[in-house]
Amino acid sequence: MELSKNILSSYTESILDTFPVEKIRRDFPILASRVYGKPLVYLDNAASTQKPSSVIEAIRHYYTAEHSNVHRGVHYLSEMATQKYEAARVKVQKFLNADSEREIIFVRGATEAINLVAATYGKTKLRPGDEVLITGLEHHSNIVPWQMICEEKGAHLRVAPIDDNGDILLDEFNRLLSEKTKIAAISHISNALGTVNPVKQMIEMAHRKGVPVLIDGAQAVPHLRVDVRDLDADFYVFSSHKVFGPTGIGILYGKTQLLESMPPYQGGGDMIKSVTFEKTIFNDIPYKFEAGTPHIEGAIGLGAAIDYLNLFNWSRVQEYERAFLQFAEEEISAVDGLKIIGTAKEKAGVISFVLEGIHPHDIGTILDREGIAIRTGHHCAQPVMKRFGIPATARASFAFYTTREEVRALVRSIQKVKEVFEHV
């Protein structure tokens, strides 16, 4: 009898109870702060995640003891800065399981990474009448750079549609791939709806037609462990600040052969081997794409964020986040008059919602005074909003430090929003 009770309790004990979320929160100093006299409830992680002490300390230490320019001087500090900067590149390589650190380009963020590929790969490969294929889920940063280069080259932007749940119609995606398609660019996880796209399958479909694929991983890296070789992604991009690292730095991963075939993005120092007024010999990858003094402390901070993430058992984190999302969806969808936008088969980290008769902006203002930070608006994904016939949503987005109590606080405050408006 005693034994069966134990078995029963171990079955019902959820990862939501055992995952050490309070311990993790202590690593993030900002999470203990108060706003308007109330404990901060930070539910805007899809916009930017907070930073652990180790990242903050790595940046402080760099400027206190290690700063100079990289790849320049023979002196101690320059050597030190170069070593730290390049060590960060190797950390990113291992983080993504790339073949070589030469395939890791430091850029300002996912946006710049996509612009880089559009302006170099797109510029040399696209001919009039060619096509670039994206999906109906993309963030503006994976739409506009392609639109710009398509317009310049007389090429066309094609969009694989999504269904009412926010899932990409894979048959349509497959049908839109043709010999005219020069590149496909797909988000790994949608920032507005949280849809996790079957990118491995989509890459396979594209490769069968000889089309290279860029994956926008900005929303994926904080929630999944990405293996670019397993995915067989041709390009993979992400931003450091969405994965617990500093702002102003991000990563473009590209397969060696592709990167070598591409012209430089910007000209300047560091991207050259030799310069005369007649001719410049460009540097090898990755330096060919890193003109000028780079964001050294950003790279070091990102390296520290990756070190931090490596402390976790990621299958457990993913199990927790999956259970957490289910819990949050149940709690939030129980609110009368609330509708969740985006009900894809597989989702991560994001709950977008609308309240009947109350504009998301008003929800955001009232929640803010309760100490709750959410995002309201179109989430830089206006075509997604248009697809669902709404101008905006309110979006709560989670990280592995988000607690169930924070979701309950959100639900209580949504009730307050309703009270304010139903009072009339």
Add this chain to the structure above:
Amino acid sequence: MSDLKALYQEVILDHNKNPRNFKKLEDADCSVEGYNPLCGDHYTIFLKMDGEVISEIAFQGSGCAISKASASVMSTAVKGKTRAEAEVLFEKFHHLVRGEMQGETGIDELGKLAAFSGVSEFPARVKCAILPWHTMKNAIEKNKETVSTE
């Protein structure tokens, strides 16, 4: 909640729920769009002038409670006023929502517009409150360019 109560006053909640002059004016002299793409507030203001006097004003569109109530209260406030009087109200309303009313003639004169005094405590929402007013101003100046206050 006191700041919030000051923001979402009865007048604002009422005009949000039951907006006045919320229709299309088929015989408008001028219609102008106001659009704040970041938050999605999007209105069209229709105006009919009788010489210098605003004889009819109406609006359509959607957005947050602050912008919708602002359009509605504005429509009741400027109807029947001259162009010059409407411009004076425009200035006063701006000072009110930016918290710059000191030393100016009384808040009482503003009537229902005074309900927007709480907006000044919410700097991110000022753009919502003033969008209809800027749109109306363009309309009385017959400037058909789409207005944004973001």
